[in-house]
Amino acid sequence: MKVQKEELAIVLGQFNPWWRGESIPDLPDWHRASFSELMQWIMDPPAARAIFLSGARQVGKTTLLLQAINRLIKQGIPASNLLYATFDHPIIKLAGADAVIQTWREREPKREGQEFIFLDEAQFINEWGTWIKHQVDFFKQRRIIFTGSAMPILQADQESGVGRWHSIRLTTLSFYEYLQLKTITLPTLPTLRSLKELFTWSPNELRHISEQAQPYIGHFHNYLVYGGFPQTALVKSVTQAQKLLREDIIDKAIKRDMTALFGVRRILDLEHTFLYLCRHDGGLLDLTALSSNLKVTRPTAQHFIDLLEAAHLVYRLAPFGYGKEVLRGRYKLYLADAAIAPAVMLKGQSIIDDPDALGIAAEASVLKHLFARYYQQNVRFTYWRGKKELEVDLVAEIAGQIIPFEVKYRSQPVDARSLKGLIAFCHEKSIKRGYIITKSLDDLGLLPQKEENAVPLFRIPATLLCFWMGEMELRQQQEID
Numbered sequence: 001m002k003v004q005k006e007e008l009a010i011v012l013g014q015f016n017p018w019w020r021g022e023s024i025p026d027l028p029d030w031h032r033a034s035f036s037e038l039m040q041w042i043m044d045p046p047a048a049r050a051i052f053l054s055g056a057r058q059v060g061k062t063t064l065l066l067q068a069i070n071r072l073i074k075q076g077i078p079a080s081n082l083l084y085a086t087f088d089h090p091i092i093k094l095a096g097a098d099a100v101i102q103t104w105r106e107r108e109p110k111r112e113g114q115e116f117i118f119l120d121e122a123q124f125i126n127e128w129g130t131w132i133k134h135q136v137d138f139f140k141q142r143r144i145i146f147t148g149s150a151m152p153i154l155q156a157d158q159e160s161g162v163g164r165w166h167s168i169r170l171t172t173l174s175f176y177e178y179l180q181l182k183t184i185t186l187p188t189l190p191t192l193r194s195l196k197e198l199f200t201w202s203p204n205e206l207r208h209i210s211e212q213a214q215p216y217i218g219h220f221h222n223y224l225v226y227g228g229f230p231q232t233a234l235v236k237s238v239t240q241a242q243k244l245l246r247e248d249i250i251d252k253a254i255k256r257d258m259t260a261l262f263g264v265r266r267i268l269d270l271e272h273t274f275l276y277l278c279r280h281d282g283g284l285l286d287l288t289a290l291s292s293n294l295k296v297t298r299p300t301a302q303h304f305i306d307l308l309e310a311a312h313l314v315y316r317l318a319p320f321g322y323g324k325e326v327l328r329g330r331y332k333l334y335l336a337d338a339a340i341a342p343a344v345m346l347k348g349q350s351i352i353d354d355p356d357a358l359g360i361a362a363e364a365s366v367l368k369h370l371f372a373r374y375y376q377q378n379v380r381f382t383y384w385r386g387k388k389e390l391e392v393d394l395v396a397e398i399a400g401q402i403i404p405f406e407v408k409y410r411s412q413p414v415d416a417r418s419l420k421g422l423i424a425f426c427h428e429k430s431i432k433r434g435y436i437i438t439k440s441l442d443d444l445g446l447l448p449q450k451e452e453n454a455v456p457l458f459r460i461p462a463t464l465l466c467f468w469m470g471e472m473e474l475r476q477q478q479e480i481d
Contacts, residue, residue: 172228176470227339
C-alpha cells in the first residue's frame with residue numbers, strides 16, 4: 001500500500017515538534033542510568049556504529065530517545081538535522097524507512113553538520129538489519145539510533161549487525177530509579193562504591209544503616225508489586241497498574257508482536273507457555289514437563305522460550321561450568337521483572353503476604369539489578385548445582401573472579417546451617433568471598449561461622465542491595481557523561 005508524501009509529512013511533523021521551534025512535551029527532568037552511555041555513543045562514539053537500544057515494551061526507550069534529542073537541541077544541533085520516527089505508527093510503518101528519510105529531507109533541508117536519525121520500534125522496518133547495515137556503511141554523516149522491543153533473531157540479521165551497531169540493554173527501573181520517579185523522600189543512605197567495600201564497615205556503621213533503611217522496606221515491597229515499568233509505577237491503583245502491565249505484555253508483546261515479527265500462528269500455545277513460566281518463575285526449566293503439560297513438542301516449547309527471550313520478557317540462567325557440565329545442565333528461568341507474574345496471574349498485592357511468592361519476586365529483582373549493574377563489564381552470570389542437590393542461586397564471573405550470591409529472602413535469621421550449598425561451592429572453587437541476600441535489615445554484616453579459615457560471607461538485605469546497585473549503575477553512567 002502506497003502512502004502519499006503529504007500524509008507522511010504531516011505525521012512526521014507531529015512527531016518532530018522541534019522542526020517548528022516547539023519544545024518536547026511531558027519530558028521528565030531526571031534521566032535513566034543508561035542515558036549517559038547513550039549520549040556518549042551519540043556525541044563521541046568509540047566506533048562508527050549505529051546504536052541499538054533494546055528492552056521490553058513500556059520500559060522507557062522512547063522517553064530516552066526524546067531526552068537525547070532534547071539534549072542535542074540544547075547543545076546547538078540544528079533542529080532540521082534531527083529526525084524521530086516510530087514504526088509503531090501505521091502510516092510510518094507502511095511508508096518504510098527510505099520514504100521516511102526522503103520525506104524528512106524534502107520537508108526539512110539538511111543543515112551543515114551531522115544528521116541524527118532516531119528510529120523507534122525498528123523491528124517493523126522491512127529487513128531492518130540489512131537496512132541499518134547499509135546506512136552505517138554508506139552514510140557516514142548520519143548517526144542512527146534505533147530501538148526494539150522484540151528483535152527477530154534471524155541469522156542474517158545477526159551477521160549484518162556484527163561491527164555495525166552497539167547495543168545498550170535497558171532493563172525495567174531499578175529500585176533506586178523507582179524511588180526517583182515517584183519522588184519519594186527517604187533518609188539518606190551512605191554511598192557504596194562496590195560490594196567489596198561492605199567488608200570494611202564497622203558493626204556500628206552497619207547498625208546505623210539498618211536503622212536508616214527501615215522506611216525503605218515498605219517501598220521495596222511496593223516496587224516488587226508495581227514493578228519497574230515507568231507507566232505502571234506511577235499508577236496509584238495496584239489493580240489498574242497490573243491491568244496495564246498485563247495488556248502490554250499479553251495483548252501487545254505476545255499476541256501482536258509475535259504474529260507480526262515472527263509469524264507465530266499458535267498464539268494461544270505461546271500464551272499458555274508464558275503463563276506456565278509465570279507460575280514457575282525462578283525455577284529450573286523442565287522442557288519435558290512443560291511440553292507435556294501444554295501438549296506441544298520439545299522443539300516447539302524451546303522455540304517459544306527463545307521468542308519470549310527475544311521480546312525481553314524472560315532471562316535464562318545457564319548452569320555454572322563449561323563444556324559437558326553446561327550441556328548436561330538445565331537452565332533456570334526468570335521473568336524480566338518481579339511484577340510480571342503477579343500482574344499476569346491476577347494476584348494483586350497478595351504476594352506480599354505469601355513468603356514463597358515474595359522470595360521468588362525478590363530473587364528475580366536481585367538478578368535483574370546485578371545484571372543491569374554489571375552487564376557492560378561482560379560478566380557471566382550462572383547458577384551452581386552440586387551433589388545432593390546443593391545449589392547457589394547466582395554466580396558472577398568477573399575479571400577472573402568467581403563471586404557467588406545466595407538469596408534467602410525469609411523471616412528466619414540466616415545462619416551457616418541454611419547455607420550448605422553456598423559454603424560447599426566456596427570450598428570447592430576456592431572462593432575468596434560471597435554474599436547472602438536477606439530479608440531482615442538485622443541481617444546486615446558478616447555471617448558468623450565457627451569453622452576456621454571460613455570464606456567470608458556478607459549478609460546484605462535485598463532492599464539495600466537493589467537500592468545500592470541502582471545507585472552505583474547511575475553513578476557509573478554519570479562518570480561516563
